Each structure stands twice: as structure tokens, then as C-alpha cells.
Amino acid sequence: MKKTAVILAAALLAAALAAALFSCGRRYEDEEIISAAEDLIVRSEEINRIYFGEGIPLADEEDFADLEPWLTPDLPPEDGANEENGLTYYMVKPGCGYASIEDIKNATLRVFTEDYSAILFENAFSGVTVVVGDGDRAERQVVSLARYIDAEEGYLAARIPSEDEKLPLGRVYDLEKITVVSQRGTEAKIKVPSTSPEGEAEEIELTLKMTADGWRLDTPTY
Numbered sequence: 001m002k003k004t005a006v007i008l009a010a011a012l013l014a015a016a017l018a019a020a021l022f023s024c025g026r027r028y029e030d031e032e033i034i035s036a037a038e039d040l041i042v043r044s045e046e047i048n049r050i051y052f053g054e055g056i057p058l059a060d061e062e063d064f065a066d067l068e069p070w071l072t073p074d075l076p077p078e079d080g081a082n083e084e085n086g087l088t089y090y091m092v093k094p095g096c097g098y099a100s101i102e103d104i105k106n107a108t109l110r111v112f113t114e115d116y117s118a119i120l121f122e123n124a125f126s127g128v129t130v131v132v133g134d135g136d137r138a139e140r141q142v143v144s145l146a147r148y149i150d151a152e153e154g155y156l157a158a159r160i161p162s163e164d165e166k167l168p169l170g171r172v173y174d175l176e177k178i179t180v181v182s183q184r185g186t187e188a189k190i191k192v193p194s195t196s197p198e199g200e201a202e203e204i205e206l207t208l209k210m211t212a213d214g215w216r217l218d219t220p221t222y
Contacts, residue, residue: 027183028183028188028210030180033180033183033188033190033208033215034178034179034180034190036208036214036215037175037178037190037192037206037208037215037217038175038178040111040208040215040216040217041173041175041192041206041217041221042175043110043111044111044112044217044221045169045221046107047107047108047111047112047120048167048169048220048221048222049169050098050104050107050108050124051120051123051124051147052166052167052169052222053166053167053169054161054166055147055148055158055160055161056092056093056096056098056104056148056156056158057092057093057096058090058091058092058093058158058160059090059091059092059093059094060093063091063093063094087145087159088159088160089149089151089157089158089159090157090158090159090160091151091155091156091157092148092155092156092157092158094155098156099155099156100150100156101125101148101149101150101156103156104124104148104156105117105121108120108121109213109216110213111216111217112216112217112218113209113211113216113217113218114211115218116217116218116219116220123147124146124147124148125146125147125148125149126146127145127146127147145159147159147161167222168197168198169197169222170197171194171195171196171197171204171221171222172194172195173192173193173194173204173221174192174193174194175192177192177193178190178191178192179191179192181205186209186210186211187207187208187209187210187218188207188208188209188210188215189205189206189207189208190205190206190208191203191204191205191206192204192206204221205219206219206221207219
């Protein structure tokens, strides 16, 4: 009886290992990868704008008319100039789809992997700092402030980025010509013709990864 139990346990272990190997070696259809890439590339445009472009729209006077009396945030400059050198935070436009940092994070994770998203989160919500010097003389210096904050009053606020902070967005992808270059486990690489914001034609390679929630981009698309 004991010998039978050992044999049964060994058989179950072998079956589990075989299932695991099969899962790791699964090959996804090119059509599935291409379809996912098309959708993710399109949706990444808004994410790029949030982190690298103009950002989430800010509230204006008409929006303030519907706010509770105790909410009196500052209005951004009418000409869009960064009069406060990027130190002032303004309420984002109500109803824009983002009411908190958590909303931005969730939207990002629906397009990009956790690893790539973590880089975006660090820059947008914690700012960028550098360490100058070594040992006891090392000092942390702020290079740029967080772009978005959850204000104490309960709304999402953003600062106006300087022109130097913004990237030249507007890359156009020919989504009808996406090709799958390779697959390895849960990772796939694709190539897609594109035109840069400067008008230069080039072929871009992007990496997609299969996650528990489906395919996600693991490389930037700007």
C-alpha cells in the first residue's frame, strides 16, 4: 500500500511538471499578439500625454462654479505660462476620468507592465532626485518635483510642466503592418513602421508581455 502511494505521488508530480512545462512553452497565435498590440499602442497615446506631454487637463472657472464653497484651489495662468516655476499645483478638471493618483496608476497598468509602470510612477508621483557625493558627504538633490499629487482637500492636483520636461509626442504607427518578430515564453517582440514627430520614417521594435490580466507593453511608445 505504501509503495502504491509513492508511485501515485510520483505520477502526480510528473503530471504537474509536464503541465508547467507545457504552459511555459505555449506559443501564442500571431493574430492574438498583433490584435493586442494594436489596442495597447492606441491606448498608450493618452498615457504618454499624461506623463510626458501636456498632462491631464486643469480645471477652469466654469468648473469651479460647481465646486463646494470650501474648495478654493488656485486657477492656472490664462496663457498657460508656468509663472510659479512649476512649484504650484492646480486642480485637474473634474470629470476628466482621473480623480486620484490611484486612477492614473490603474489606467497605466491597463496598458503597460508593472515593471515599466513603476518607472513612470516614480517620476510622476515622487519626482526625480539624484545623489551627489560619496559616503558621509552624499546629498540627495531634487531634480524635478512630482507632477501629480493627491491634494489634502481630496482632489487630484497637477503642476504645469516646463517645456524642457515635455517630450515631442505624436509618433504615428502604421498598425496595419505590425509583424511578430519573436516569442519566448510569455514575451513577444513586434516590429511596426512608424513616423516620428519630426517626420522621420522608422521601424520600431516593441516588447509585449503576457500578464495575469492579459498582454501589456513593456517598452515605451513615444
